[in-house]
Amino acid sequence: MEAVTWIVLVIDATLRVSTPLILAAFAGMFAERSGVVDIGLEGKMLGAAFGAAAAAYVTGSPWIGLLAGIGTSVALAMIHAFACVTHKGNQVVSGMALNILVAGLGPVLSLAWFGQGGQTPMVSDAGRFRPLHFPFADRLADVPFLAQIYSEIVSGHNLIVYLALGMVPLAAWFIYKTRFGLRLRAVGEAPEAVDTAGISVAGMRYRAMVVCGILCGVAGTSLSIAQNALFVRDMTAGMGYLALAALIFGKWRPVPTLFACFLFAFADAVQARLQGVDIPGVGIIPVQAIQALPYLLTVLLLAGFVGKAVPPRASGVPYVKER
């Protein structure tokens, strides 16, 4: 019975950790599928986490927090698009610039506005996305197995967790089954063809960056006012880069990316539970080894040692119209 509880708890933690990861990875998917490399996922998430926590603290409403988070993130995405699409700047440099900028600006503004040393004050429960409890979940909590799965895994998460999981099929449908999606993929593979068809390459890439901004905004919001109750400096702690790794690991495709996110989140959940645990026949696995696993796997994949990841052909290349 203890094993079942253990598994249930790990899956529960996996779902929680994977939420911002899935949102950010899909944000990156929209950007990179349109041909814009975005290593600024980290900065956009961090910016959104700050915006959401600040707004939710002031207004006491998680919805206004969510809007502020999305607004901050989209604004940053637009700077990225302005630099990379309009001015054909280096996309990696631009993403890095935004990451550094936000890492400084969040603490500066928190200190100036709230005077609490680089973080926002605690957001009240009313201002947060609280876990939703489905009917009968509490009453079934002690009944083993199926009921336990229902009450711990299906029920009891905050709204953004369900939102993120619901977004995945929607995004997949969007990318593969709609006109927007077809053009999005085309503009990342063969922008000259899209241009010939009379569709604006820059326009498509701007639109893709708006979607990227929205998704990163939700991801950052989930960090600061759903999983936590405040913004602290550097609270994304590399999650944006991990999302990038998941996107590459998923070969820029929705379903594999989703599973990559689950895998990385699962590694994190297991890692937290294996600290100092002596596994028979294996011994104590160092926590850091499990933490390093997603990065190591991504390096191996990129190097073609485990499968092959081929990015969209035009990603990273500013489009210059033929004269």
Next chain:
Amino acid sequence: MSGFGGPTQAPAWVTHGLVPLINLGLALLIAGIIIAAIGENPFEALKLLVLGAVGYPEAIGYTLYYTTNFVFTGLAVAIAFHCGLFNIGGEGQAYLGGLGAGLIGLYLGHWPAPVAIVLAIAAAMAFGAFWAFIPGWLQARRGSHIVITTIMFNFLAAALMTYLLVEVFIKPGQQAAESRTFEAGAWLPFVHDVLAGFGVDIGRSSLNLSVVVAAVCLVLFWFFVWRTRWGYEIRAVGLNESAAVYGGISPARAIMLAMAVSGGLAGLVGVNEIIGVHHRLLLEFTAGYGFVGIAVALMGRNHPVGILLAALLFGILYQGGSELAFDMPNVTRDMVVVLQGLVVLFSGALEHMFRARIERLFTRRARAVAEAA
């Protein structure tokens, strides 16, 4: 990515002087607006910052100590840029460089000072170079994108160092994840101690003889990039890979060489920090210096003179920024990080916004003058 440091028709003082200054001015302007927006006087802040950085001898020492780090990481990013590569892994390479220096400090610290120190410097460069060579090799031979791989290697370095410090090097009976202090043989002397030997008193600071290493690196960098065949090959690959192939150059070799040199330079941050200041291994001593290198290389246009000036500027900002917080509690070192981000944005990502326009202005005038003559 070959746009970095590419040749232009505009006069050199425009490309290397005016344009970086305009970009810096713009970054300062926006930072000033932010400072004004949070209710402080930006001019007062600037004055306090400069005073805090160069106003008294100790401050100058600390400014130069930061500058030393930024010269190393700036040169590291620049050599990769010359090859058309973006090395974001300076942070991890510096971390590993510290490990190399620290291993010598821990195990050979009882050796006579000059030998142990030279070994520590060599080890720092070797470890940093190794950590950058692998991504370089993966890019050259397996086609994995250098940006992603170096990002991943930053995280791998962090995990490795945490493991080593928590499980292996930690001083017994202590909570903090730090090693024991090295024997004095592996201490790189402080500049104030050296000068005190000559009867000169400059006040105590973290400035150590790494600053001399940095000066040597600046000169060697110039020689390596513009006066050796290796440097020529690296620049040729960076400017036009297919042309380089026609010239009989192996791009793969140039890429691996550039990355190894880049990592070696970044590794020297470990010398300044580990055997120069802390004299023990500890966590997160790199403190973002690797990322500052990106701003320094972009501002300094990948040239040693520019990099020295940009590194000095960031040295002033780092030292002055930490002093600033005493007088203006609302303006902390984080404000310097904001400025750093703005510098990377304007002189890197938005370089075409002004550069092309300004340079066109001057090329047109130069051409007009030439035609009139």
